[in-house]
Amino acid sequence: MVNVPRLVIAAPSSGSGKTTVATGLMAAFSERGLLVSPHKVGPDYIDPGYHALAVSSGASAAGGGRGTWVRPGRNLDAYMCGPGLIGPLFAHGAAGCDLAVVEGVMGLYDGASDQGELASTAQVSKLLRAPVVLVVDASSQSRSVAALVHGFASWDPEVRIGGVILNKVATDRHERLLRDALDGSGVPVLGVLRRTDQVSAPSRHLGLVPVAERHTDALEAMRELAERVRAGCDLEALLALARSAPALDAAAWEPGMEPVAANGGVRPVVAVAGGSAFTFSYAEHTELLTAAGADVVPFDPLRDEKLPDGTRGLVIGGGFPEVYAPELSANEPLREAVAELARSGAPVAAECAGLLYLARSLDGKPMCGVLAADARMSGRLTLGYREAVAIGDNALARAGTRVRGHEFHRTVLEPGAGADPAWGVVHPERRVEGFVQGGVHASYLHTHWAATPQMARRFVGRCVSSGDV
Incomplete structure (x- = not known):
């Protein structure tokens, strides 16, 4: 049985801010002294590099000997590995941790082409029995955000959307309109990130530039991300949501095999x-x-x-x-x-x-x-x-x-x-x-x-x- 508190960070579509929020949460919780296990849905190699940096830099900032904490970002891909390995791979990666943060891929319900929900963030959240935090790009909308969140929350009753983080919010008035619209939705607002001073990583032809190529700049960006998330998100409510995840019936994957006789x-x-x-x-x-x-x-x-x-x-x-x-x-x-x-x-x-x-x-x-x-x-x-x-x-x-x-x-x-x-x-x-x-x-x-x-x-x-x- 796996009892590690956990959150899945998802979004309606790519470009909504999943990586910003997930990486910022990893760094912010690590800075509080929690041992955070970072995960990524799908085959992506680049985001896990930023995740690993987030938890190690956050642990270093926390002090108290946590600066030696090194945990690789691990992938959870139900297409390549099969749905049956998602729980065991998660248990292997999260062993000994206080919290696991799983960044989704694409939109919440997007998976392998012509394969239904296979390899989608929604499927992984169900396999992990993990609550989902929906990151919504709130720019250019107000009351419509409630319809969007309601649609995502009700599409699959097995997917538990436990909260929403509003990204790219313009002004105090814009925030009030969004909060008022979501007030009766049953999905609490767990964070608001403003449109100004967005922290981003440089990109090129295959996405973000890997962290190994810009380690010093990436460290500074990680500190900024952690600060933005601390200021804009309710970390206590997010941690309580993570701790509400039920026990996961999965034995940790082990690479054990009979070694070749040399x-x-x-x-x-x-x-x-x-x-x-x-x-x-x-x-x-x-x-x-x-x-x-x-x-x-x-x-x-x-x-x-x-x-x-x-x-x-x-x-x-x-x-x-x-x-x-x-x-x-x-x-x-x-x-x-x-x-x-x-x-x-x-x-x-x-x-x-x-x-x-x-x-x-x-x-x-x-x-x-x-x-x-x-x-x-x-x-x-x-x-x-x-x-x-x-x-x-x-x-x-x-x-x-x-x-x-x-x-x-x-x-x-x-x-x-x-x-x-x-x-x-x-x-x-x-x-x-x-x-x-x-x-x-x-x-x-x-x-x-x-x-x-x-x-x-x-x-x-x-x-x-x-x-x-």
Whole structure:
């Protein structure tokens, strides 16, 4: 049973202020000395980075030894992981915490296309038995806000909307009109944030700039967010609402598995790309690799000229290599080290940004040259959930393994698949995608290994068998 107080922060649509409110609440409650567990509905990698910064900076501001509190932002994606894993993943992430704050995705009832409520914030709130706080962009409306809130509160009786936070409110008079309209709605106003002095993070072609690229500025923004939320929201009422969540009947997910037996008992080193160019990863991937018997060692392709000592496997996740193409290209010693590792047959798992880094070139800049393909930026956004099947045996999966993943990029790779593709996409369209050659598995598809933990164990097994460790 899970008894962690919890709130889901949702909105009628994207752009209403969910991230502002959720991140501000995480920071504000952390500053009060609460241990806050941050979560994000959906596949998004960037918001969880801000969430992690919010709880760590808030804990640091609280003092009393809480400055050492580090809790990664974790995703709750019912499409990629399945509804049955939402409760266990939440329990795993929130263990030992005083409060959990879950930021929703898109509009409250928006989920995977043509899949009903699947992967929606509403579905996750029901799976977590968590009250919802609706963040409403109140600009350009007054009494109509009551109709909007009433519609969202009554659409699904199983979704409990416990309060509303009004965002972008213009004046005292505007606030009075909004409060009067909502007075008889049965949904209390738990906060009001003014339109002026909005705190925001810079954006670019795939959304917010990741926190790893602007840590100092992001810290200052976090302090401002916490101050705005403290001033504009009823934190006591919000905490009481969170504590009203009933016990959740879920056993915490564990990455436990039988570790791969290494030669001589020495755990293989798996190098994981990080730094500003490769910021997209799920915390569970590292936990699974470690449980499978690997020593996970991070490195930064922008700065490190060699792979970690003893590297037997390489994981390169998503990020923004297109922003750092000149710097990545200039680090020729590391590019050659990656190519040499791939040539040796060692397992290499590359997703999206990692795929581009392994290519021959990116926007004309030489990359690692592992794949006979060239990448470039395009004006078209490729975005959405995918269902795919492994076409052949590879470092991550056996032939026929079915996965659900997510694609999110503005780049084009030519060709888009090798002689041995990584995946056969079966939904929403049918096509082949990615590359398998030797120990390399490279693809645009992001997957969540908590749904297929055998992928981590298979990868570590390949690390052990690829050479003496």
